[in-house]
Every structure is written in C-alpha cells, then in structure tokens.
Amino acid sequence: xxxxxxxxxxxxxxxxxxxxxxxxxxxxxxxxxxxxxxxxxxxxxxxxxxxxxxxxxxxxxxxxxxxxxxxxxxxxxxxxxxxxxxxxxxxxxxxxxxxxxxxxxxxxxxxxxxxxxxxxxxxxxxxxxxxxxxxxxxxxxxxxxxxxxxxxxxxxxxxxxxxxxxxxxxxxxxxxxxxxxxxxxxxxxxxxxxxxxxxxxxxxxxxxxxxxxxxxxxxxxxxxxxx
Numbered sequence: 001x002x003x004x005x006x007x008x009x010x011x012x013x014x015x016x017x018x019x020x021x022x023x024x025x026x027x028x029x030x031x032x033x034x035x036x037x038x039x040x041x042x043x044x045x046x047x048x049x050x051x052x053x054x055x056x057x058x059x060x061x062x063x064x065x066x067x068x069x070x071x072x073x074x075x076x077x078x079x080x081x082x083x084x085x086x087x088x089x090x091x092x093x094x095x096x097x098x099x100x101x102x103x104x105x106x107x108x109x110x111x112x113x114x115x116x117x118x119x120x121x122x123x124x125x126x127x128x129x130x131x132x133x134x135x136x137x138x139x140x141x142x143x144x145x146x147x148x149x150x151x152x153x154x155x156x157x158x159x160x161x162x163x164x165x166x167x168x169x170x171x172x173x174x175x176x177x178x179x180x181x182x183x184x185x186x187x188x189x190x191x192x193x194x195x196x197x198x199x200x201x202x203x204x205x206x207x208x209x210x211x212x213x214x215x216x217x218x219x220x221x222x223x224x225x226x227x
Contacts, residue, residue, distance in 0.1 A: 020200030106141025
C-alpha cells in the first residue's frame with residue numbers, strides 16, 4: 001500500500017485524531033472493534049518543554065502514581081519548573097523529593113544542556129520525526145521509548161510508534177490473538193499496516209489497555225495523563 005505521509009500534518013489535532021480513528025477502523029477490524037466498544041481515545045497531550053521531559057524520565061520503569069508523586073513534590077519545591085531552578089537543587093534535596101541518583105543526574109544534564117543552549121527544545125518542532133528522535137536520544141537518559149513518548153504526546157506527531165512500550169505489546173498480543181507478546185521488532189512490523197496513523201493506533205490500544213486496567217496502578221510504559 002502506497003503511503004503519502006507528506007499529506008499528513010505534523011501535529012495531531014482532535015479532528016485529525018477522529019479522522020485517523022476512522023481510517024484505521026476501516027483498515028483493521030481489530031482496531032474497529034476497539035473503536036466500536038470504547039469510542040475515540042483521549043488525545044493525551046502534554047506541553048512541549050523541559051518539565052515534560054523531566055516527567056517522562058521520572059516515569060521510566062516505575063508506576064505512573066510514583067512518578068506523579070515525585071513530580072508533584074518537585075514542582076511543590078521549586079514552583080514553576082525551569083532548568084535553572086532545577087540546577088539549584090542539590091543531591092540530598094532531590095533524593096528527598098524522590099529522585100534516584102541516576103534520574104537526578106539525567107535531569108541535571110538535560111537542564112545543563114538547555115541552560116548552555118546546546119539543546120533548544122523548541123527547534124525540535126521543525127524537525128521531521130527521525131531527526132527529532134535522533135537529537136533526543138543523544139541526550140543521556142533519553143532512550144528510544146522516552147523520545148517516542150515526547151514526540152507522540154508533546155509534539156503530537158501522528159505517525160510515531162513507541163515499539164518499546166510494554167503496554168502496547170501486551171495489548172497487541174491480546175487484540176491480535178498472538179501466541180506471545182511481540183518484541184519491539186515484531187511490534188514495529190505489525191504497526192507498518194497503520195502508517196501514517198501509528199500514533200493514533202497507539203492511543204486506541206492504550207485506551208483499550210487502560211479500560212481493562214481501570215482502577216489499578218498502571219506502569220510507566222503506558223500513556224501519561226494530560227498535563
């Protein structure tokens with residue numbers, strides 16, 4: 001199937017989300033079943049910038065509730081979260097807030113890159129998906145999953161697919177009736193059929209996953225609340 005990605009705007013909107021859901025539902029009966037059962041998924045949008053990247057780092061490999069609590073303690077301590085304000089916090093203060101030593105280092109280095117203008121997050125908005133992701137993963141502590149989540153939720157790219165996301169893998173196994181949970185390579189292969197709306201497919205699958213996990217503490221390998 002030929003795909004004209006040039007016709008797909010870079011930033012997802014509510015209208016485009018609905019259009020993507022419609023297109024995917026006609027193309028994939030399993031996604032159609034999710035749409036019919038649950039309706040359209042939430043947008044799950046976040047504001048681009050340093051605070052969102054800090055929160056994504058906090059969400060790596062921990063529960064969303066735990067990450068949210070740490071983030072709220074952080075903002076309660078510094079007020080409006082900016083790189084200079086973060087850099088004023090010492091190690092003992094960050095550990096008291098709930099940062100691990102490693103995540104404190106990652107966020108500190110991110111803040112330093114921004115303060116010294118070696119990283120201008122605003123410039124990512126004009127990059128294509130591949131270039132924006134490549135620039136993000138150059139930052140220590142920002143891996144493929146974190147970069148994908150930033151592009152998907154903060155930059156609202158319509159065709160980003162976080163193939164390292166465990167919740168997506170578990171849900172694809174269920175809705176596609178697979179024998180085992182697909183690894184990232186297999187998940188990437190399956191998602192090719194959903195181009196150029198893979199970020200919409202991700203939202204639909206997360207919507208299904210969270211509907212089944214309602215009332216439970218979900219992990220960081222899932223969509224975060226809007227912020």
